[in-house]
Amino acid sequence: MNLVLLGAPGSGKGTQAQRLHEQHHLVHLSTGDMLRRSIDRGEPLGLKAKSFIDAGELVPDDVMIDMIAERIKQPDCSNGFILDGFPRTLKQAEALDKMLPSLGKDLDHVIQIKVEEKTLVERIAGRFSCAKCRESYHELYKKTKKEGVCDICGSTEFVRRSDDMPETIKNRFRLYREQTMPLLDYYQGKSILTQIDGHQPIEVVASTIDQLLFGNDQVKPSKTSSL
Numbered sequence: 001m002n003l004v005l006l007g008a009p010g011s012g013k014g015t016q017a018q019r020l021h022e023q024h025h026l027v028h029l030s031t032g033d034m035l036r037r038s039i040d041r042g043e044p045l046g047l048k049a050k051s052f053i054d055a056g057e058l059v060p061d062d063v064m065i066d067m068i069a070e071r072i073k074q075p076d077c078s079n080g081f082i083l084d085g086f087p088r089t090l091k092q093a094e095a096l097d098k099m100l101p102s103l104g105k106d107l108d109h110v111i112q113i114k115v116e117e118k119t120l121v122e123r124i125a126g127r128f129s130c131a132k133c134r135e136s137y138h139e140l141y142k143k144t145k146k147e148g149v150c151d152i153c154g155s156t157e158f159v160r161r162s163d164d165m166p167e168t169i170k171n172r173f174r175l176y177r178e179q180t181m182p183l184l185d186y187y188q189g190k191s192i193l194t195q196i197d198g199h200q201p202i203e204v205v206a207s208t209i210d211q212l213l214f215g216n217d218q219v220k221p222s223k224t225s226s227l
């Protein structure tokens with residue numbers, strides 16, 4: 001099972017992808033996380049990407065396409081993967097369509113998690129993560145079990161993403177509308193797109209996704225006019 005999760009920043013793609021990884025053992029390929037790790041390690045790729053990320057701009061297509069092509073070839077991806085944050089442009093989607101058959105793979109589903117911009121801003125404002133292991137948290141929706149201590153590694157240091165600042169977020173939303181939303185028509189045309197209302201609680205979004213991927217129930221299309 002290979003899938004793409006589409007959604008604006010803060011829509012909950014990462015949360016759902018992580019859950020699918022834990023419960024269904026699909027490899028979670030978050031291009032944002034891959035780039036941030038590369039920055040932390042001081043690698044040439046990270047150095048190249050950092051200024052784009054900090055400005056809320058997109059990293060150039062050829063860099064992203066090469067990065068994902070390398071990763072998808074790895075043996076652990078043969079049992080299925082979730083792309084989170086890729087593709088983000090039509091050029092990336094077309095490159096993925098060329099790349100997958102050459103590796104004997106294809107895309108089974110594209111799921112868009114739709115959320116209104118006002119809610120997205122609120123969600124992003126509360127995000128933070130562990131400075132050590134990078135586990136993500138939210139001031140309202142996913143607090144640490146013990147205040148100020150990471151549930152996973154026990155660290156007491158936390159950071160906020162440099163690109164979660166209000167001005168940068170605006171730019172990221174604009175790019176999502178301009179560059180990524182055209183992918184909805186692209187995947188609709190291939191009849192593999194499902195839209196899910198991301199305002200629902202995390203567990204409801206999760207079970208809707210599970211029904212689509214692993215069950216027989218029909219998924220109700222989202223009625224909101226969200227991003």
Ligand code: AMP
Binds near residue numbers: 053057163
């Ligand atoms: P994310 O964690 O998915 O929100 O990604 C954080 C940042 O990484 C984005 O704002 C971009 O600067 C960069 N990025 C991640 N994935 C891509 C992609 N597929 N194409 C271009 N830039 C990307």
